[in-house]
Amino acid sequence: MRNSNQRNLFLLFVFSSFASVVLARNHLSRGSSLAVKDTDDGLLISPDRTFSCGFSSFGTNAYYFSIWFTNSKERTVVWVANRDKPVNRRGSRLTLKKNGVLLLTDYDGSTAWETNTTSTTAETAELLNTGNLVLKDNSGNILWQSFDFPTDTLLPHQLFTKNKRLLSRIGPRMFGSGYFSFFFDNDNVLRMIYDGPEISSIYWPNIAFDPFQNGRTTYNSSRIGMLDDKGTFSASDQLQFSSLDVGSGIKRRLTMDFDGNLRIYSLNESSGFWNITWQAVSKPCDIHGLCGRNGICEYTPEPKCSCPPSYEPTDISDWSKGCRPKFHRSCSDSEFVEISHLDYYGFDLNYTKPASYEFCRQLCLEDCRCQAFSYRLTGEGICFTKSSLFNGVRVVTFPGSLYLRLPRGAQTSEPAILNVSHLVCGSKIVVLPNTYDITNQRFKWVYLYSFATVIGAIEVVLLVIGWWFLFRKHGLSASMEDGYRAISNQFRSFSYSELKKATVNFKEVLGKGGFGTVYKGVLGDDRVVAVKKLENVVQGEEEFWAEVSTIGKINHMNLARMWGFCSERKHRLLVYEFVENGSLDRHLFLARTVFGWKERFKVALGTAKGLAYLHHECLEWVIHCDVKPENILLDENFEPKISDFGLAKLSQRGGHGSSELTRIRGTKGYMAPEWAINLPITAKVDVYSYGVVILELVRGIRLSSWVVDDEQYGIEEIPEMVKFVRLAKRKIQNGEDSWVEDLVDPRLEGRFSRNQAAIMIEVGLSCVEDDRNKRPTMESVAQALAECEDEMLMHLPGTL
Ligand SMILES: *[C@@H]1O[C@H](CO)[C@@H](O)[C@H](O)[C@H]1NC(C)=O
Ligand SMILES: *[C@@H]1O[C@H](CO)[C@@H](O)[C@H](O)[C@H]1NC(C)=O
Ligand SMILES: *[C@@H]1O[C@H](CO)[C@@H](O)[C@H](O)[C@H]1NC(C)=O
Ligand SMILES: *[C@@H]1O[C@H](CO)[C@@H](O)[C@H](O)[C@H]1NC(C)=O
Numbered sequence: 001m002r003n004s005n006q007r008n009l010f011l012l013f014v015f016s017s018f019a020s021v022v023l024a025r026n027h028l029s030r031g032s033s034l035a036v037k038d039t040d041d042g043l044l045i046s047p048d049r050t051f052s053c054g055f056s057s058f059g060t061n062a063y064y065f066s067i068w069f070t071n072s073k074e075r076t077v078v079w080v081a082n083r084d085k086p087v088n089r090r091g092s093r094l095t096l097k098k099n100g101v102l103l104l105t106d107y108d109g110s111t112a113w114e115t116n117t118t119s120t121t122a123e124t125a126e127l128l129n130t131g132n133l134v135l136k137d138n139s140g141n142i143l144w145q146s147f148d149f150p151t152d153t154l155l156p157h158q159l160f161t162k163n164k165r166l167l168s169r170i171g172p173r174m175f176g177s178g179y180f181s182f183f184f185d186n187d188n189v190l191r192m193i194y195d196g197p198e199i200s201s202i203y204w205p206n207i208a209f210d211p212f213q214n215g216r217t218t219y220n221s222s223r224i225g226m227l228d229d230k231g232t233f234s235a236s237d238q239l240q241f242s243s244l245d246v247g248s249g250i251k252r253r254l255t256m257d258f259d260g261n262l263r264i265y266s267l268n269e270s271s272g273f274w275n276i277t278w279q280a281v282s283k284p285c286d287i288h289g290l291c292g293r294n295g296i297c298e299y300t301p302e303p304k305c306s307c308p309p310s311y312e313p314t315d316i317s318d319w320s321k322g323c324r325p326k327f328h329r330s331c332s333d334s335e336f337v338e339i340s341h342l343d344y345y346g347f348d349l350n351y352t353k354p355a356s357y358e359f360c361r362q363l364c365l366e367d368c369r370c371q372a373f374s375y376r377l378t379g380e381g382i383c384f385t386k387s388s389l390f391n392g393v394r395v396v397t398f399p400g401s402l403y404l405r406l407p408r409g410a411q412t413s414e415p416a417i418l419n420v421s422h423l424v425c426g427s428k429i430v431v432l433p434n435t436y437d438i439t440n441q442r443f444k445w446v447y448l449y450s451f452a453t454v455i456g457a458i459e460v461v462l463l464v465i466g467w468w469f470l471f472r473k474h475g476l477s478a479s480m481e482d483g484y485r486a487i488s489n490q491f492r493s494f495s496y497s498e499l500k501k502a503t504v505n506f507k508e509v510l511g512k513g514g515f516g517t518v519y520k521g522v523l524g525d526d527r528v529v530a531v532k533k534l535e536n537v538v539q540g541e542e543e544f545w546a547e548v549s550t551i552g553k554i555n556h557m558n559l560a561r562m563w564g565f566c567s568e569r570k571h572r573l574l575v576y577e578f579v580e581n582g583s584l585d586r587h588l589f590l591a592r593t594v595f596g597w598k599e600r601f602k603v604a605l606g607t608a609k610g611l612a613y614l615h616h617e618c619l620e621w622v623i624h625c626d627v628k629p630e631n632i633l634l635d636e637n638f639e640p641k642i643s644d645f646g647l648a649k650l651s652q653r654g655g656h657g658s659s660e661l662t663r664i665r666g667t668k669g670y671m672a673p674e675w676a677i678n679l680p681i682t683a684k685v686d687v688y689s690y691g692v693v694i695l696e697l698v699r700g701i702r703l704s705s706w707v708v709d710d711e712q713y714g715i716e717e718i719p720e721m722v723k724f725v726r727l728a729k730r731k732i733q734n735g736e737d738s739w740v741e742d743l744v745d746p747r748l749e750g751r752f753s754r755n756q757a758a759i760m761i762e763v764g765l766s767c768v769e770d771d772r773n774k775r776p777t778m779e780s781v782a783q784a785l786a787e788c789e790d791e792m793l794m795h796l797p798g799t800l
């Protein structure tokens with residue numbers, strides 16, 4: 001005990017003397033100053049080195065006196081003294097004057113910034129370990145602190161109080177004041193507001209609800225909030241949220257970002273990068289002011305701004321300036337253009353309910369100020385006439401349209417919405433987890449986090465073991481990075497000979513798929529695997545490795561796990577976990593025994609969850625493109641595992657031209673209509689294919705096959721599916737009591753849950769809608785099914 005204390009003291013001594021000699025000081029005494037210098041003597045550094053303080057610049061010759069994290073890869077500034085008044089490099093100084101003022105002067109001696117400590121006895125300016133820059137007198141009293149003047153960032157232990165606000169920057173690489181702020185409003189509630197040159201608009205918390213519905217209170221007027229050591233922010237209005245990695249020992253910050261979102265960032269000290277571990281707004285288009293006046297925010301799926309027809313961007317590099325009309329506004333002779341699912345928030349001239357469309361139109365025509373009207377037909381019609389168009393959001397779930405007023409003849413033939421990015425199947429877009437519903441977010445993240453911790457621990461163990469093996473068994477001179485690369489995620493590279501041995505020279509064929517043949521194999525460690533020999537892979541090794549390793553990182557119980565790959569000369573192989581019960585098609589269509597209801601429902605739900613994960617939750621956003629029973633594997637408990645996801649990208653034959661790409665994907669009968677008509681491919685193609693599969697689960701036959709339709713068109717060949725959908729819709733419309741019983745697989749002889757079957761049919765029918773906007777997302781499908789998961793035995797007459 002004593003010994004170790006002594007050693008610590010010794011180390012401390014060595015370190016501090018080292019620090020004082022070689023490194024910068026942590027304080028500035030009365031009469032001395034800092035200048036813009038690249039060396040350490042232009043800096044103050046906190047005793048534990050977490051924070052540095054000195055001059056920063058972005059761009060040329062514009063310097064800011066600031067505080068930043070010493071160890072992040074890119075300088076992360078947490079406080080700026082003169083954010084709207086930069087100084088020149090040469091001749092600018094920060095001085096602690098004899099009269100107690102900390103003064104920032106420009107090259108010509110003019111004052112750029114100063115503290116309110118004139119005529120005090122401030123002796124030193126000191127940078128503390130918390131990131132707080134304080135002015136102290138001789139007896140240690142704090143006369144001024146940077147913590148009282150936050151810019152866009154709040155640090156742990158920094159009190160956020162009345163009259164303080166976090167004000168965003170104007171852009172990602174600029175310090176200047178932007179338009180978004182986080183503050184205590186007059187009713188004691190923490191809010192976020194866009195306060196721009198033209199409008200001010202509150203957008204958080206959810207503006208559709210009052211404070212209490214948002215879980216806040218207006219009654220506590222102490223107006224105080226703080227981010228603690230463990231990553232939890234709590235405030236007097238009962239707002240509380242925590243970072244995903246909640247716990248001590250991690251450096252974090254709460255920042256009002258330039259894009260209007262409030263986020264907690266956590267520093268990964270080994271890589272020096274920041275990770276977002278909480279954010280306030282899950283759907284970025286809910287942030288007001290993002291797309292400016294007349295602009296429209298839309299998910300593609302990443303949020304994008306665009307202009308309505310006959311409008312053009314004011315400044316393509318700055319969307320906050322919005323769109324300007326390409327026509328001359330006039331009051332007479334107007335016409336209206338409908339843009340479905342679009343709404344502009346606020347600036348209503350009038351709100352009328354109930355109202356007919358014609359009445360609403362007339363109301364707008366009669367008022368010269370009216371630039372557009374929004375009309376919703378939810379039960380009775382609701383009419384809003386608009387004097388200005390701000391905060392435009394277009395989401396398919398919005399049950400109404402916007403009718404834009406244009407002078408007659410102004411409308412051109414351009415498409416209504418510009419620059420919606422076109423996605424190529426299998427392409428991956430890195431998105432923040434921003435599609436989560438904010439209310440579910442904490443729960444999911446906590447779950448994810450505990451999961452990640454376990455995986456992390458396993459990974460460390462595997463890493464150590466892996467290295468030991470690498471060096472011992474093969475004597476490879478692998479660098480640290482290669483070692484990590486090979487073993488992280490339990491995902492590794494195999495040699496061709498290893499796989500050849502595992503599969504006994506590719507003897508036992510498990511199946512043939514769109515990407516090649518699958519063989520059964522047993523690895524050296526007795527793991528049973530499925531080895532897929534890919535054909536038509538044109539990618540080079542690096543590219544292949546990059547693709548495959550992202551697939552290898554995807555981990556969900558309803559997705560077949562990839563253990564590794566082989567890329568040697570012309571060979572490209574993938575190694576998957578072996579899934580006991582083979583693919584769904586065998587059980588559903590080919591087996592002699594009837595596939596039971598319980599299993600069918602389990603497959604429907606699990607597959608929906610797996611696809612929802614691919615579409616919405618994993619960081620690398622993936623469209624499967626070939627959902628069908630052959631690609632749904634069943635484990636020993638008949639829990640489904642989707643295979644072949646992420647592979648669409650690997651076999652771009654020839655690799656040129658995305659239109660070529662779109663034609664070769666998918667399997668006839670499961671392919672959404674948009675494949676044929678050359679529309680951009682979205683996750684909705686998977687929803688369609690899933691719809692076919694879930695209807696097949698209900699019906700028990702291949703609906704994707706083609707049959708002769710004798711009913712309506714004589715001898716025309718149509719997919720069985722079309723026939724089934726027509727039948728189902730007719731029965732539902734006619735209100736036939738037995739519609740469920742009539743549509744379910746007769747081989748089940750009534751042994752099924754009626755509620756579950758009804759939901760599955762309804763979900764299936766909506767998934768196979770031709771208009772993809774009418775199809776639900778996989779997330780909502782999974783939710784709908786999960787809600788009736790527990791019905792199981794109660795409605796099964798046969799099993800009771
Ligand atoms: C300087 O301003 C801060 C915050 O407004 C205040 O708390 C402090 O008392 C002021 N100091 C002096 C010396 O006036
Ligand atoms: C108001 O909030 C503060 C900080 O959260 C808390 O300490 C205080 O007890 C609250 N006051 C009342 C009256 O609830
Ligand atoms: C931190 O970064 C390192 C190196 O990039 C990475 O291996 C590690 O997983 C990261 N840790 C966390 C918690 O993200
Ligand atoms: C953490 O951030 C880095 C870069 O900022 C990113 O590459 C990495 O994927 C992030 N990790 C997680 C787990 O979000």
Ligand SMILES: *[C@@H]1O[C@H](CO)[C@@H](O)[C@H](O)[C@H]1NC(C)=O
Binds near residue numbers: 349350351352
């Ligand atoms: C709103 O419309 C109604 C007619 O529906 C009219 O009576 C009322 O004056 C209008 N209000 C305003 C503020 O224009």
Ligand SMILES: *[C@@H]1O[C@H](CO)[C@@H](O)[C@H](O)[C@H]1NC(C)=O
Binds near residue numbers: 306307313316418419
């Ligand atoms: C749309 O994209 C094209 C090229 O990608 C660009 O030239 C054009 O300015 C963009 N228009 C808008 C409104 O963003």
